[in-house]
Amino acid sequence: MTACGVTRGGDESRGLHRLRMMVPNSPGGGYDLTARTAVKIMEDTDITGRIEVFNVIGAGGTVAMARLMNEKGNDDLMMMMGLGVVGAVYTNGSSARASDATALAKMVEEQEGILVPGDSPFRTIGDLVAAWKADPAKITIGGGSSPGGPDHLFPMETARAVGVDPRKVNYVTYDGGGDLLTALLGKKIAAGTTGLGEFVDQIEAGQVRVLAVSGKERVKGVDAPTLTEAGINLTFTNWRGILAPPGISDDARKAMVKALEELHATDQWKEALVKNGWSDAFVTGPEFEQFLTDQDNRVSSTLSELGLL
Numbered sequence: 001m002t003a004c005g006v007t008r009g010g011d012e013s014r015g016l017h018r019l020r021m022m023v024p025n026s027p028g029g030g031y032d033l034t035a036r037t038a039v040k041i042m043e044d045t046d047i048t049g050r051i052e053v054f055n056v057i058g059a060g061g062t063v064a065m066a067r068l069m070n071e072k073g074n075d076d077l078m079m080m081m082g083l084g085v086v087g088a089v090y091t092n093g094s095s096a097r098a099s100d101a102t103a104l105a106k107m108v109e110e111q112e113g114i115l116v117p118g119d120s121p122f123r124t125i126g127d128l129v130a131a132w133k134a135d136p137a138k139i140t141i142g143g144g145s146s147p148g149g150p151d152h153l154f155p156m157e158t159a160r161a162v163g164v165d166p167r168k169v170n171y172v173t174y175d176g177g178g179d180l181l182t183a184l185l186g187k188k189i190a191a192g193t194t195g196l197g198e199f200v201d202q203i204e205a206g207q208v209r210v211l212a213v214s215g216k217e218r219v220k221g222v223d224a225p226t227l228t229e230a231g232i233n234l235t236f237t238n239w240r241g242i243l244a245p246p247g248i249s250d251d252a253r254k255a256m257v258k259a260l261e262e263l264h265a266t267d268q269w270k271e272a273l274v275k276n277g278w279s280d281a282f283v284t285g286p287e288f289e290q291f292l293t294d295q296d297n298r299v300s301s302t303l304s305e306l307g308l309l
Contacts (some may be wrong), residue, residue: 020052021049024064027055029144029176030195033276034108034240035080038211041268047259057175060088060146065092065096075252078104079302080153082240087148087299090309099292102248106288108278110195111215112154117184118206125212125230128191129162137299142189144180148303150238154214156306161234166306184208194237196222197276202218219277239281241288257284
């Protein structure tokens with residue numbers, strides 16, 4: 001049973017062997033947090049045996065996506081990914097498309113936050129916007145994703161909403177939330193845009209302050225208004241899901257989806273959603289496949305509008 005990699009879940013699950021989870025950015029980032037949380041719960045609840053999690057960094061996830069596509073037919077590999085990877089493949093000129101991989105499950109949606117160091121002179125989102133409008137080049141915005149990813153698209157759309165030309169936004173890319181946090185705490189940037197789940201401890205400790213969140217409602221436990229509450233007409237959400245290489249066997253695909261369905265049903269996963277400020281967005285099958293195609297089209301059109309393609 002141990003050699004099979006799955007200890008319960010019926011015959012379908014027993015097709016999994018030596019399962020591995022690839023993370024397309026550095027340790028400490030949003031993909032890394034989501035992947036390691038999911039894997040730990042699957043291991044702890046005996047949905048699977050041990051799953052190796054490994055990071056493949058570079059080009060905003062494009063290197064990992066290329067590797068996934070090159071692993072065609074590999075029944076033992078999954079990859080955590082999301083909007084950032086979809087955008088990166090466009091801005092890096094890659095031919096790899098999420099819609100060409102094997103769609104397993106969309107897992108979560110997450111609001112973006114606008115964050116500043118705890119001792120930043122910007123006490124409110126209004127303070128930041130006023131300085132931004134006065135001199136866009138002077139306000140450096142950092143994000144944990146490449147152009148085309150959520151941490152990039154969000155400030156661009158925010159700029160447009162407040163009357164700042166997106167083409168004048170001084171945006172700096174960091175490879176994941178870990179690197180972004182270092183830049184934020186080191187005062188290398190004025191503000192950061194990213195998912196809040198990666199910064200829970202720093203927010204609670206007061207090292208990082210959230211000026212605003214991007215969703216329709218406030219984030220529980222975070223003392224920050226939504227953009228719409230602050231008079232900015234914009235809502236924005238990021239998402240994360242899991243792919244497998246193209247060309248895997250139908251049995252392997254069914255076994256992976258079944259394991260993720262069992263993960264989704266656990267109390268531990270429900271607790272993780274609350275702890276990390278994630279919204280449950282679980283979708284599998286044709287619905288997730290269509291979603292990936294729609295996301296390809298969304299990112300392509302948005303980047304074209306911004307003059308980045």
